[in-house]
Amino acid sequence: MAGKKAVILLSGGLDSATTLAIARSEGFLCYALTFRYGQRHKREIEAAKKVAESVGAAEHRIIDIDLAAFGGSALTDASIDVPKDRAGLGEATQIPPTYVPARNTIFLSYALAWAEVLGAFDIYIGVNSTDYSGYPDCRAEFITAFEKTANLATAAAVEQKGRYRIHTPIIEMTKAGIILAGTKLGVDYSMTHSCYDPDEQGRSCGRCDSCRLRLKGFAEAGIKDPIDYMT
Amino acid sequence: MAGKKAVILLSGGLDSATTLAIARSEGFLCYALTFRYGQRHKREIEAAKKVAESVGAAEHRIIDIDLAAFGGSALTDASIDVPKDRAGLGEATQIPPTYVPARNTIFLSYALAWAEVLGAFDIYIGVNSTDYSGYPDCRAEFITAFEKTANLATAAAVEQKGRYRIHTPIIEMTKAGIILAGTKLGVDYSMTHSCYDPDEQGRSCGRCDSCRLRLKGFAEAGIKDPIDYMT
Numbered sequence: 001m002a003g004k005k006a007v008i009l010l011s012g013g014l015d016s017a018t019t020l021a022i023a024r025s026e027g028f029l030c031y032a033l034t035f036r037y038g039q040r041h042k043r044e045i046e047a048a049k050k051v052a053e054s055v056g057a058a059e060h061r062i063i064d065i066d067l068a069a070f071g072g073s074a075l076t077d078a079s080i081d082v083p084k085d086r087a088g089l090g091e092a093t094q095i096p097p098t099y100v101p102a103r104n105t106i107f108l109s110y111a112l113a114w115a116e117v118l119g120a121f122d123i124y125i126g127v128n129s130t131d132y133s134g135y136p137d138c139r140a141e142f143i144t145a146f147e148k149t150a151n152l153a154t155a156a157a158v159e160q161k162g163r164y165r166i167h168t169p170i171i172e173m174t175k176a177g178i179i180l181a182g183t184k185l186g187v188d189y190s191m192t193h194s195c196y197d198p199d200e201q202g203r204s205c206g207r208c209d210s211c212r213l214r215l216k217g218f219a220e221a222g223i224k225d226p227i228d229y230m231t
Numbered sequence: 232m233a234g235k236k237a238v239i240l241l242s243g244g245l246d247s248a249t250t251l252a253i254a255r256s257e258g259f260l261c262y263a264l265t266f267r268y269g270q271r272h273k274r275e276i277e278a279a280k281k282v283a284e285s286v287g288a289a290e291h292r293i294i295d296i297d298l299a300a301f302g303g304s305a306l307t308d309a310s311i312d313v314p315k316d317r318a319g320l321g322e323a324t325q326i327p328p329t330y331v332p333a334r335n336t337i338f339l340s341y342a343l344a345w346a347e348v349l350g351a352f353d354i355y356i357g358v359n360s361t362d363y364s365g366y367p368d369c370r371a372e373f374i375t376a377f378e379k380t381a382n383l384a385t386a387a388a389v390e391q392k393g394r395y396r397i398h399t400p401i402i403e404m405t406k407a408g409i410i411l412a413g414t415k416l417g418v419d420y421s422m423t424h425s426c427y428d429p430d431e432q433g434r435s436c437g438r439c440d441s442c443r444l445r446l447k448g449f450a451e452a453g454i455k456d457p458i459d460y461m462t
Contacts, residue, residue, distance in 0.1 A: 065296060072348035095386040102344035105384045109340045113333035117303035136389040145380040152373040153336045155326040155366075 005029045005120035006167075007111045008057070012047030014192045014214060015170060018182035019126035020055045022169045025185055031118060032057040033111055037103070038068025038076045043202050047193035054188055063110060073100040075196060082197040084207035095134050096209060098196055104137035105146065112150050112164065121162035123150075124169065131175035131217060133209045143168055175217025183223065190226035203228045236260045236351035237398075238342045239288070243278030245423045245445060246401060249413035250357035251286045253400045256416055262349060263288040264342055268334070269299025269307040274433050278424035285419055294341060304331040306427060313428040315438035326365050327440060329427055335368035336377065343381050343395065352393035354381075355400065362406035362448060364440045374399055406448025414454065421457035434459045 006028035010016045023030050034048040045062060052060035067076050074080040074097040081097075088094040104127065111123045127138040136142060143166050150164040151157040157164055170178050182189065194214045195204035204211050206229040218225040237259035241247045254261050265279040276293060283291035298307050305311040305328040312328075319325040335358065342354045358369040367373060374397050381395040382388040388395055401409050413420065425445045426435035435442050437460040449456040 061300070063297065063300065066294065067344065069292070069294065070345050070348045072344075095390065099386050101347035101386070102340055102381075102384055105343060105380065106337070106340040109333055109337040112336060113298065113303075114301050116332035117301045136386055137384045139383070142380065142383040145376065145383050149336065149373065149376040149380050150333075152370070152376050153333055153368045155330050155332070158367040159326065 003029060004122065005031060005058075005118050006122035006124055007031045007033055007115045007118065007120055008124040009107050009111055009126065010034050010048045010052060010060070011126070012044035012051060012192060013126070013194045013210070014182065014189055015126035015128055015178060017051045017055070017187050017189070017192045018178050018185070019124050019170055020051065020057065021182055021185040021187045023124045023167070024055055028122060029058045030056070031114065031120065032060040033114060034060065034062045035107060035110070036062055036064045038066055040075060040078060041193065041196050041198055043198055044193040047191055050191040054191060061114070065106065067100060067103065067106070070101065074098045075100050082208050084205065086209060089133070089209055089212060095136065098133065098209060099135050102137070104142070108146050108166065112154065115164065116154050116156050119156075121156070121164050122167060123164065124167045126170055127168050128170050128173065128175075128178065130172060131213050133213070140168070140171060143171075174220065175213055176220035179217050179221040179223060192227070199230055203230045205229070206231050234260055235353065236262060236289075236349050237353035237355055238262045238264055238346045238349070238351055239355040240338050240342055240357065241265050241279045241283060241291070242357075243275035243282060243423060244425045244441070245413065245420055246357035246359055246409060248282045248286070248418050248420070248423045249409050249416070250355050250401055251282065251288065252413055252416040252418045254355045254398070255286055259353060261286070261288045262345065262351065263291040264345060265291065265293045266338060266341070267293055267295045269297055271306060271309060272424065272427050272429055274429055275424040278422055281422040285422060292345070296337065298331060298334065298337070301332065305329045306331050313439050315436065317440060320364070320440055320443060326367065329364065329440060330366050333368070335373070339377050339397065343385065346395065347385050347387050350387075352387070352395050353398060354395065355398045357401055358399050359401050359404065359406070359409065361403060362444050364444070371399070371402060374402075405451065406444050407451035410448050410452040410454060423458070430461055434461045436460070437462050
């Protein structure tokens with residue numbers, strides 16, 4: 001396994017930071033991939049840089065993609081409010097306005113392109129369908145369908161040089177479980193950023209879905225969240 | 232059907248121009264999507280603009296995506312030669328260096344994002360697996376897998392607002408059949424561009440896979456190709 005390459009989608013949040021640490025612990029040479037996609041919480045890109053360096057990624061690429069051109073999400077359109085203290089958090093039937101159309105499909109497509117050029121067949125994504133916001137592209141059935149697509153889409157797979165595998169090591173973990181696993185692997189969560197709607201000083205709001213899931217996770221893990229909150 | 236929106240991937244080549252004309256003839260309001268992806272034959276983007284206007288697209292978006300950052304293709308890396316007079320053209324077992332890793336997966340992902348924001352469920356792509364270069368992401372099994380992925384990836388599908396359909400109207404046509412169908416629909420092929428390696432005046436080489444398939448198609452259709460060739 002040592003020396004085998006993997007592409008890891010890294011947002012700068014705690015899920016993807018933990019996923020990167022898991023990929024490293026499984027012996028992969030990690031190629032981290034981050035997107036500047038017009039998100040209002042650009043601060044996560046700086047977090048991704050720190051995490052990539054700290055966890056020991058072999059390379060870290062930041063790609064500009066303009067999802068804000070299409071709009072349709074509170075994360076890329078300043079005129080749509082990020083919900084705070086939302087009822088229904090954790091209920092999979094309700095998809096909140098922070099959903100970004102086709103985001104993980106686009107992210108995985110880029111990861112696939114880079115993997116094929118690198119000669120890698122392993123892609124890691126920190127999706128989670130337990131303590132999550134109800135996004136459809138975080139579910140196992142989506143990942144399985146994408147993996148099948150990847151193995152039909154690419155020259156490397158068709159020429160049988162290998163089979164692509166989309167790894168989702170934290171998909172069934174609770175947020176507390178993710179934090180405990182990452183802590184054991186030495187992830188420094190003070191470097192990570194989760195808030196959808198931070199203030200100008202970069203402090204987290206504590207009230208968006210992402211902050212609430214994070215705070216609940218740290219509370220359940222019995223660990224103090226090391227980042228700054230507005231309140 | 233009238234007034235229903237569809238997203239059409241439009242490269243500026245003759246296949247996608249014909250596909251756009253077919254979508255129009257089927258009554259769709261057409262939202263054409265073109266990518267500036269670092270291709271050496273940038274001229275096709277100007278062709279796409281003319282085609283979109285001429286065929287009557289409701290809107291035409293040109294999106295910048297940097298596939299050249301990853302490399303791995305003769306189309307995005309000037310240090311890799313575009314093959315000329317290649318043996319094996321049309322044999323599906325040989326994938327040429329003009330293959331761009333995960334290109335159609337990325338293009339379809341963006342089309343899906345735009346479709347979801349527009350409230351469209353129909354996406355047209357001019358893939359063709361008869362007179363083609365052997366690219367794996369032009370085959371029906373890839374399209375079927377992507378369609379399945381799209382219906383698992385998106386809020387609009389999960390909330391049962393509709394089901395995404397990837398239309399491939401020319402997938403089983405010969406190049407001559409495509410040209411005849413487009414001619415009947417009034418496509419002006421003098422606006423289209425196919426060559427992978429045009430000269431500075433924009434003339435086509437006549438010897439790359441794309442030119443040869445095009446020239447063979449026009450010859451078999453018994454129509455003179457209206458564009459300029461170097462030789």
